[in-house]
Amino acid sequence: MMIGAPPDGRGGPHVFMDDVEDPVLSADDRHHLSRVLRLRDGDALTVCDAAGRWRPASFGDLLVVTGDVVEVPPPAREVAVGFALIKSGRPELVVQKLTELGVDRILLLSAERSVVMWDEGKAAVQLHRLTRVVREAGMQSRRVRLPVLEPLRQASVVARDPTVAMAEPGGSGLDGDVGVLLIGPEGGWTEAELGDRRRVGLGSTVLRAETAAIAAGALMVALRDARVSAGS
Amino acid sequence: MMIGAPPDGRGGPHVFMDDVEDPVLSADDRHHLSRVLRLRDGDALTVCDAAGRWRPASFGDLLVVTGDVVEVPPPAREVAVGFALIKSGRPELVVQKLTELGVDRILLLSAERSVVMWDEGKAAVQLHRLTRVVREAGMQSRRVRLPVLEPLRQASVVARDPTVAMAEPGGSGLDGDVGVLLIGPEGGWTEAELGDRRRVGLGSTVLRAETAAIAAGALMVALRDARVSAGS
Numbered sequence: 001m002m003i004g005a006p007p008d009g010r011g012g013p014h015v016f017m018d019d020v021e022d023p024v025l026s027a028d029d030r031h032h033l034s035r036v037l038r039l040r041d042g043d044a045l046t047v048c049d050a051a052g053r054w055r056p057a058s059f060g061d062l063l064v065v066t067g068d069v070v071e072v073p074p075p076a077r078e079v080a081v082g083f084a085l086i087k088s089g090r091p092e093l094v095v096q097k098l099t100e101l102g103v104d105r106i107l108l109l110s111a112e113r114s115v116v117m118w119d120e121g122k123a124a125v126q127l128h129r130l131t132r133v134v135r136e137a138g139m140q141s142r143r144v145r146l147p148v149l150e151p152l153r154q155a156s157v158v159a160r161d162p163t164v165a166m167a168e169p170g171g172s173g174l175d176g177d178v179g180v181l182l183i184g185p186e187g188g189w190t191e192a193e194l195g196d197r198r199r200v201g202l203g204s205t206v207l208r209a210e211t212a213a214i215a216a217g218a219l220m221v222a223l224r225d226a227r228v229s230a231g232s
Numbered sequence: 233m234m235i236g237a238p239p240d241g242r243g244g245p246h247v248f249m250d251d252v253e254d255p256v257l258s259a260d261d262r263h264h265l266s267r268v269l270r271l272r273d274g275d276a277l278t279v280c281d282a283a284g285r286w287r288p289a290s291f292g293d294l295l296v297v298t299g300d301v302v303e304v305p306p307p308a309r310e311v312a313v314g315f316a317l318i319k320s321g322r323p324e325l326v327v328q329k330l331t332e333l334g335v336d337r338i339l340l341l342s343a344e345r346s347v348v349m350w351d352e353g354k355a356a357v358q359l360h361r362l363t364r365v366v367r368e369a370g371m372q373s374r375r376v377r378l379p380v381l382e383p384l385r386q387a388s389v390v391a392r393d394p395t396v397a398m399a400e401p402g403g404s405g406l407d408g409d410v411g412v413l414l415i416g417p418e419g420g421w422t423e424a425e426l427g428d429r430r431r432v433g434l435g436s437t438v439l440r441a442e443t444a445a446i447a448a449g450a451l452m453v454a455l456r457d458a459r460v461s462a463g464s
Contacts, residue, residue, distance in 0.1 A: 006436055006437070007438075009438035097443055100437055100439055101447060102436065140440065143437060169240055169241070173459040173460065174460070203457060204334065205238070205332055205333065205334045205373040206239075206240065206241035207333070207373060208332060208372065211329055214329070214447075214450070218447040218451060219460065222451055222460070223460070227406070227435065227463045228406070228463050229464060231459045231461055232461060
């Protein structure tokens with residue numbers, strides 16, 4: 001085993017499985033690779049345990065490993081984006097983009113002004129569907145750790161965590177102190193939800209909730225990875 | 233007239249028209265406001281000339297202006313994002329998000345590895361459709377200037393501009409020197425297209441082209457507006 005970077009995408013498609021020491025494809029993944037991505041025997045792919053370890057392999061009736069296991073160190077700190085479900089929202093778009101961008105944790109929220117209410121059954125179905133979106137986007141973007149997708153909770157409960165900030169027009173800029181940013185519903189956060197929590201602005205335009213969540217993900221991951229610094 | 237900020241969205245919907253001195257609604261916009269957004273007589277809205285000037289007004293058979301014209305200074309420098317059209321791409325999603333985020337110019341590109349080819353007729357239809365997307369997203373996000381949407385051109389032609397950088401895995405981080413960032417097709421840029429142009433990386437994950445374009449927009453606008461600084 002060696003310490004290294006995630007796959008750069010040139011080593012073929014990327015597939016998650018339980019054990020990279022003894023990689024075995026699920027029937028679903030085998031079907032996807034051969035029928036959708038049209039992989040043939042001997043074509044390269046990367047296999048990954050979704051817990052930071054991956055290695056190169058070649059496709060066939062049995063997978064053949066073609067290189068050592070690479071362990072990717074976890075990020076120095078984690079970033080999380082939560083978003084309130086909204087009526088005209090596309091949670092699968094937001095979850096897909098946050099996964100691709102490299103966010104560590106995704107929180108589904110209900111808010112006081114949420115118009116969407118999921119009952120328990122609907123919440124379970126949606127969580128299952130969004131978990132598939134995370135896995136597919138994680139393969140697509142060659143992630144070595146999948147973001148944790150947290151079941152629907154009330155924003156006011158999540159916001160008890162002191163690293164939580166609330167996205168709010170006119171708030172301060174993002175910096176490394178914000179570990180979790182919550183995006184409100186169309187009608188905005190209530191004063192009770194905002195409380196004395198830090199408020200973060202995402203620019204001078206009025207963003208759709210889905211756009212705010214994606215922009216927050218892009219900025220927070222860039223800050224986490226020191227590709228940008230906090231504004232002056 | 234006074235100098236000020238764009239509307240914050242609390243003053244009602246936002247509509248573009250030729251002249252804010254003598255605001256008149258088009259039949260289409262009137263229909264949208266009354267039937268889709270359900271505005272009633274006396275409800276607030278903001279009217280804007282899409283050239284930096286806006287003012288508050290109230291809805292009715294005739295629009296009544298309720299405040300002075302506000303002129304919003306242009307950004308200190310402009311940022312542009314170009315993206316190559318791709319087979320499974322959603323150009324309307326990218327154009328919508330770049331408009332919401334505040335990008336100043338959007339470039340539609342063909343690249344050497346582009347699989348999508350639009351003939352002249354198709355290009356005209358698509359440009360018309362995407363121009364509507366810009367206008368709708370500009371209203372939604374309360375922009376006071378609409379981004380310029382440039383007709384389809386070859387990336388290699390656009391890249392003659394010295395402020396152009398090419399998005400490429402492993403490239404350097406974004407900073408204020410990058411005025412225009414071009415996002416390649418699924419197969420990436422060719423060496424000829426890259427040439428000795430600056431290469432900019434957008435993180436350690438492998439981003440879909442549409443995600444790369446949206447992330448680039450979020451980061452470039454945040455850098456332009458000094459909400460973040462270049463990484464160290």
